[in-house]
Amino acid sequence: MALLSGVLFVVLGILIVTGAITDWLVLIGVLVLGLAFAGLVAIIARVFRGK
Structure with a gap:
């Protein structure tokens, strides 16, 4: 999320x-x-990582 926010x-x-x-x-x-x-990408990444 930090990377996408920084790029934004x-x-x-x-x-x-x-x-x-x-x-x-x-x-x-x-x-x-x-x-x-x-934020949506961060939530999806967290779901796929399983944490």
Whole structure:
């Protein structure tokens, strides 16, 4: 989850600096969906590892 969250913040930073994302609602939506996806992947990985 930490790796996916880190990649998400790096990509969002790049998009903000380059000006690709200018709307704050889109930014917040992408952030929330990205963190939700990272959490889902972490839960699925934990189930497959059996811990």
